[in-house]
Amino acid sequence: MTKEIPEIDDLMKGINDSDLVLNAEAQEADHAETIAGASTSLPDGIDKCWENFLTYLETEDTRENKEDRLVCKLDRDLADSLDDCDIHNRCRSDLVNAIVRAFFEAFLPQLAKYRREKKSLFMNFKEG
Incomplete structure (x- = not known):
């Protein structure tokens, strides 16, 4: 051997x-x-969505009130992937906001079908 x-x-x-x-x-x-x-x-629709994302990302710093932001938990792999992106030197929150705004702009008619009804007791309350 x-x-x-x-x-x-x-x-x-x-x-x-x-x-x-x-x-x-x-x-x-x-x-x-x-x-x-x-x-x-990229197909036209996706290309437009990408351009909208970049536009929202560029205008994100012009929003006066970033204190109005809420907390939303992301999956770890998504958070890590966003942290690996360096687009206009923006933070993860700016990227998420721009992505969601671009998605809403592209798919608002489709999303409208899933809108929840408000079930508050104040809906039918009329001050008398």
Whole structure:
């Protein structure tokens, strides 16, 4: 039972190899081009939603009263993913608000079907 030990030249293959480094850089460039190409070939509706998101994100800092914000819990994977995004140097809350506003703008007619009825006792109260 003898184990075959590879030759030293086989083990050193690729170390300080300029062809290997250049090949890796070329693959990264191809990957970046693929990502850039994918973002430009979005359907019109999604492209408009993306533009609305960016617009809301840009105008988010002009809102005077950020104290009116409420707490909403996000799944950890979503929160981590948003934290990994650096879009206009905005915080997670700004990103979530812009995403939800863009979604509402795009799908308000569909969302209206699911609107809850107000069931307050004050609905039919008339001051007399």
